[in-house]
Amino acid sequence: MNSLQNYLNKKESIKPIEFNRIYLAKEELEAVLNCLLEDNITSETITEKFERIFCETLNFKKAVAVNSKTSAYHLSFLSLDLKPENTVWLINLSSVHALDAARYLNAKIGLIEVDKNSFFPNPSLLEEIINKEMKENDIFVADYIYGAYYKFPFDLLKSKNIKIIEDITGILGYQIANNEEIEELKIGKNSIIQICGLYEDDIITTGKGAIILTESNKIYKEIQEICYGKYRNFNKIAYDYLLEDFQSAMGIHQLNKLGSILTRRKKIGQKYLEGLRNSHNETYFTNPMLDNYHKFPVLFNKPSEEVQRYFKSLKIEVQNIPMPLHKYLNYNNRDFPNSERLYNKSFCIPIYPMLTAGNVERIINAIRGII
Secondary structure (H helix, E strand, C coil): CHHHHHHHHHHHHCCCECCCCCCCCHHHHHHHHHHHHCCCCCCCHHHHHHHHHHHHHHCCCEEEEECCHHHHHHHHHHHCCCCCCCEEEEECCCCHHHHHHHHHCCCEEEEECCCCCCCCCCHHHHHHHHHHCCCCCCEEEEECHHHCCCCCCHHHHHHCCCEEEEECCCCCCHHHCCCHHHHHHCCCCCCCEEEEECCCCCCCCCCCCEEEEECCHHHHHHHHHCECCCCCCCCCCCECCECCHHHHHHHHHHHHCHHHHHHHHHHHHHHHHHHHCCCCCECCCCCCCCCCCCCCEEECCCCHHHHHHHHHHCCECCEECCCCHHHHCCCCHHHCHHHHHHHHHEEECCCCCCCCHHHHHHHHHHHHHCC
């Protein structure tokens, strides 16, 4: 009886594992406070510094920081002269921010279903769609979903005069990995515009926001002119999409520890992969050296309600994967069976730098415990 009581007391004392915790240190808090005390909220000076340091750290040429990922896509689409007769092509598991921004401009939407047992389309299917359905001046969003690497057919897209935007939110930081194989892939260098989200569950955060990156001086100038701020062209319609200086102050310090953030995420992600090998569950990451593990979906062979109850009983917070885009458009679920299966069968488990080794082991043991 005493041993049972001890077990119950021990179980009660186990601390919950949150789904996400922002990796903030004293330096970020002090930077934000200094910004507020010095009235640097809308001066744009700190934001310009953040844009410059972002480019220097990650080897980009031009950057514009904005207040949301939807804003980033909206400005990018405008700078690429997206018209209602053009189509924005999106992988069905891509960011809803891109979908919403395309709908702002009444553009056509082309959704590409993912392959079975993958976060991405079947390469042959994607090539067929490019050759038969995509038209000149359409836009294709190459999204590295969940921080997984995928070899997009960039040469084929360019040969068809398709405009390419790379969403590098999940794969941010490959440039500082000091790995020749990764550098040769030139992630983020195959497109006219790159977008990186800066939300609380992204690789680095400003609380909320995003950054637009480009090598094109023309696009850079166009985006600046249609965004509020000192570079606005008063003869054009502009949008109130500025990132505040105190958010940028946080972003600068997040960049300073990007290397340690990535190292920790990769270590946790690879631990999860090892744990899944001895379980009845699965994930679709296939490139341990290249994947960033922005999110970590696991597919469970149990009803979702049962999985939720199970993790709740263990005080481990999990979340559904983001809703596939076909659901926002009320498309028939049967036309997207692989996305539907992933959405209905998987949950994202915690993966952030502040997880302890003990937390990671608890999560792995929990995954193995679902039979």
